[in-house]
Each structure stands twice: as C-alpha cells, then as structure tokens.
Amino acid sequence: MTTATKPTTGSTGATGPTGATGSTGSTGKQRRRRNTLVGWSFILPNFLGFAALTLIPVIGTLLLAFTNWNSYTTPEWIGFDNFRRMFDDGNFWTALENTTWYAVGHIPLTLVAALGLAVLLNRKLKGVGVLRTAFFFPYITSLVAVAVVWNMLLSPELGPVNQFLKFIGIANPPGWTTSTEWSMPALVITSVWRDMGYYMVLYLAGLQAIPGELYEAARVDGANAWKRFWHVTLPGLRPTTFFVLVMLTVSSFKVFDLVQVMTEGGPGRSTLVLSQLIYRQGITQGRFGYASAISLVLFLIVLSITLVQFQLQRRSER
C-alpha cells in the first residue's frame, strides 16, 4: 500500500508552487478519492454481477414493453400498442382480478397465522424448539412436493380433507382445485400453510426484541393478557409487521410457482395469475414485448402498493 501512495505524494510535492496548505488539501482530496475507489473496488464484483444479471435486464424489459419482439427478429417499436392490447385482453383482467384475490386472502391470513404462532411459541415450554422447527418445515420443503401433496389432500372424491368433511356431516364438500369457486381458496390455504412458518420466525425475532420491563410495568398497572398483547406486544412489533407486510405483498403479487404446479391456472381461468400470464405470453407464445408490458404493469402495481405502505408507516410513526 505504501509503495502505491509514495510516488503520487512525491509528484504533488514536485508541483509545489501552490504552497503547503494547497498540498495538504490535494492529498486530502486524493485520499478521499482513493477511499472512494477502494470502496467501489469492494462492491465492484457484486455490482458487476448485479448490473449484468439484474439491472440491465430490468431496463431491457422496460424498453421491450414498447416493442413487438419474438426473440428472433429485431424489436419493432410500437409505442403504447402493447398496453392498449392489454386493456382489451380479457385474460389480463381475469389474471389481475385473480392475483388481487390471492393477495387479499394470502396477506392477512398469513400475517395473523404467523403472529399467532409466534406468540404461542415465544415461551419457555418443553419441546418448543421442535414445534418451531415443525412449523418452519413447510417453507423449506420443495414447492412441487407441497403442491402435489396438497392436490391429493384436496382431491374431491378420495382426498382426506373431503372424507373428513363428509364424516363430520357436510354432505357436499367443496370441489377445491377442481371447481372454479374453491380453487383460489385451496391455493390460499396451501400457501398460508407453507409461508406462515417463515414469517413466524421473523415475528419471533421481533418478540424477543421487546423489553421485558414493559410487560412487567403493564402487569403492575393491572393490564390483563389481552391488554398487554394489544398495548405492548403489537406496538413493539410494528417494525416487524411492516417488514412482513411489505414482503407478503410483494410475494403475493408475483406468485407463480405454486399456481403453476397446483392448478396451472385452472379450472378454466379461475386461478390464472399475472406472473403466469407473463410466462405464457413470453416464454410459451414468444411475445416478449407484450409479456414485458404486463410485467411492467405488475411492477408498477407492487411499487405503488409498497409506497402507500411506506407512507402509512411514516404517518403512524409520527
């Protein structure tokens, strides 16, 4: 390191006429520049990867949204035609509606389930570690396996779920993934089951960060368990809840894998979601311009919801 700096200081010394103060000023500047360069060089490998694999493709997608491109010809600039087409495309609206339904079901249910589990398992019980692991397990299980097994569980005739429902006296149990009415609830149930363990872990970390004195003080003031939960636990978890909410929103709107494996968007179009439409239009049909336009719209939807969440969070903090 020292060998590298020596000649440069020497050379500034040689230019001398600016005097002693100027010389220290320029070495300060140089040091800052050097520090910046060192900093850049540290993040460069990562940034290069990010730029090549994420940033440039994302910008490319933005541009492609305004073109007609099938991956063979040169993209043809068509302005807003793709968006006009989207506006008239029944499949787009169906997918948007379905995605919203999925989000409206998946976000609150997962949030409540994860919080409930975390509160239940945030105590010193025998075997609590085993239980925590058990609830986390679905999250690390292969999604394809999850989808296939749940499909079997929910099978209308032979599935254990419906057999049980019949046993407790429900004569006409739902058709789940084979009926347009119940296919989305079936997906939501499966995804809540899969995701709640992950968010439970986040909540557990949040719970452990709440100081015990607050509970003690509340107890001294005569607050019962419910009041302590409402006035101590929930406010204490606000940063965690905010984070969980944002993550859940993003993951709900871009849901793809579970739907693709479990229902393939069916029956009919009852579970067709936006990411699936993007996949079909882009990869299957080769309409990369149109698919990019849909993904741009999806991006804007998620972005605006997240911005609203940030606004609300900021307001509530005031």
Add this chain to the structure above:
Amino acid sequence: MRKIPARALTAAVAVSLLAAGCGGGGSDSGTTSDGRTVVKVALWNYDTTPEFKALIEGFEAENPKIDVQPVDILADDYADKVTTMLAGGDSTDVLTMKNVTDYSRYATRGQLKSLDSQVEALDKASYSGLDPFELDGHYYALPYRHDFWVLFYNKALVKPTGADLSNLSWADFASLAKEITKGKGTDKVYGTHFQTWRSPVQAIAAAQTGGDQLGGDYGFFKDQYELALDLQKSGAMMPFGTAKSQQVHYKTVFESGKVGMVPMGSWLAAALLEDKAKGVTDVDWGIAPMPQIKADGKTTTFGSPTAFAVNKKAKNPSAAEKFVEWASGPKGAAAIAKVGVVPAYTGDEVQKAYFAVKGMPSDELAAKAMKPDAVNLEMPVSDKTADVNQILDEEHELVMTGERSVEKGIEEMNKRVKSEVQ
C-alpha cells in the same frame, strides 16, 4: 511483496478465462479426435426413449465415418430449450421436431434447411405423416415416426363380454365400458379412462366429423362431450376432477388392471412392452381400432408425426442430411419398429418387423388397428394454434368438471376464440 500474488492471480484468472474460451471453441470443431464427422442431434429423454438409441446405433453401424452425438434435453422443456438454442445461433446439426406446431414456428423463421430434394426421392405410397410438413410447397423436415390413436384394451376384462372390437361405434363403446365397470372403492374397475387432455374428446370429434379446431365454431364437439360426461356420470370413467387432482396417468391405471379400455396414442404400446419386459406389469393387453362416429366401415383417427430437421446453421450439414434421410427411410423405420415405435415409413417389411416385436399383439384386430384408413392431424398448424389451444384447454376443463354445461362451454369456446385470437 503483497502485490505480486494479487497481480499474478489476476493474470492467472485472465489467462484461464481465455483458455476456457478457446477450449470451448476447439472442442466444437465438428470432428472427433479419430477423424469422424460429428453430427449432433437435439432430442429428449435419451435414456427412456429407446427409438433414439436404435436410430443412432443403426446409422453409425452403416456409416462408420460419422459419429452421431445426442444432445439430451428434458422432454417437458424441449420446445423452449430448442427455441432458445436457435435464437442463440446454436450449430447443433439435427433438430428433432416434437410436434408440427413447433416445426412451423422454426421453419417460418428460416431456421431450418430445405429438404425438398429428399422429399422428392421418397416413396410416398408407403410413407405417412408428410403432409403437415408442407409449407407453401416446401419441406423442412422429414417425419420418421407417426403416432396415431388406437384403442388399448385389457383382454382379461374385455374378452368375457364377448364383444367384437373391430368395428365399434362410440355408442357401442359406451355401453361396453359400462358393462365392464365393476366393484367399489379401491377394487373399482372402470370401463374406460380418458386422459384429462382435450384430445380424447375434441381431436377425435374433429378428426371423425371433419370439424375445424381453429375455426371458432365448435358445435361438432357436442356429441363427444355428451358421451364423455355420460360415461363419467354412470361411473364407467373416473371423474375428471379426481383424475386431474391425483394426476392419474393412463399408463399406471391401465397397467394395474383398473381400467378396461383406453383410447391413446400408439406410443403406449412401446411403454407397455418395456414395462412388461421389466416385470412392472403383467396386464394382458391388445390393440383395437378407434371407435367411430360415422358407420361407414372406415377407420378414421388422429395422430401426430415426429420428424428430423437440419439446422440451417448446422456444422456438418451434409452428414446431418444423410442421417435424417436414413432415419426416415426404410432402414430407420425398421430400426424403430423393432422397439415397438410406429414409423412414418410403412412398407410391408416394416409392418412385419413391428408385429414381430416380442409381446406385441399380432392378431387381426391389432393389424386392423395399425392400418387406419385415415389419420388426421391432431391439431391444425397455424400461428393461431397456441392461443386456440389454450382456450380450448381451459374450457375443456370447465365442461368436464361440470362447471359449465356442454352448450355453455361450446358457446364460450366460440366466443373466446373469435374475440381473443388475433
């Protein structure tokens, strides 16, 4: 001192990257170290698709100067992968055309070499499945295999009824299926099984009535839907919802003896032969012609040919052409007939080789089934095919699960194909 290793490391990385780059180019020179010309063939599931091995080994035995190397791709990803390869300017010599739709996509984009002169030399009288490959009078692929749908039946279940399967109408088929159905719960035997695809209902209706699956007017599906729904309702066929959610596979239910008759593509024969040889199943099976809508004594069914094409950017185009020609000709046909696969070339010799396969049903009924009077294309080829396919698939599901009545379903198909497909 500390700087030297860092510099050395950078240099080493740079050199190794360059070397890797050169190495990649070098090994792709198109010849093997012992001077044989390399022909790379893009295909799928090499290990479980015996026809590829039969073709490659047969060809190499006759052409010792050529080394045919399989480029194995997962069957489900085949079309996407080949599309990506071609977009990247890949030089794989021979491309297998899994279906006609993908073929027309590659050919119209100018990615395949014209094979017109090879087609002219063909003995067209004993060659089937060529027509769908014609694009404006030109051919860019030669079919080597031609699967079409027949009726597989379980002899132990069908024989006791004494039914004659040689000339079934769909109504006969339905009552026979109901007759075979017996048992309950896990012992239940279904008369028939329709795979959840739309083809067993829609493609059959199109082939036998002459209806157009791209036309946007699907009234001709009606009878076939009513038949399928009646079979389902009477219990002679597994409910669609169960089959779909349990991902029931036609081969599994047929091999376990749980179903009497399965309309299916002739490829099932090869799979059954293999499983029987392995001892996976001991089902005693036969082949009969597809049941018919029209009672004119003629057998009409549908099918789809599989072909080889030569990449326009092929490294060794002349060797590649040689392979394609050989594979689709009599010798290639004989090679794949021996593994129970139906070749596109169907001379008497080849037929004989097909029925001589150990375990292949060789009775008169099978012979009739394997010589249909007409084999129509499963789905017509056009730039609308993929979109129409999607719509028909979605509506098929809704009709079969009872979410929509047949009339409403057909109405919806008509409406959506007309409004959504541009």
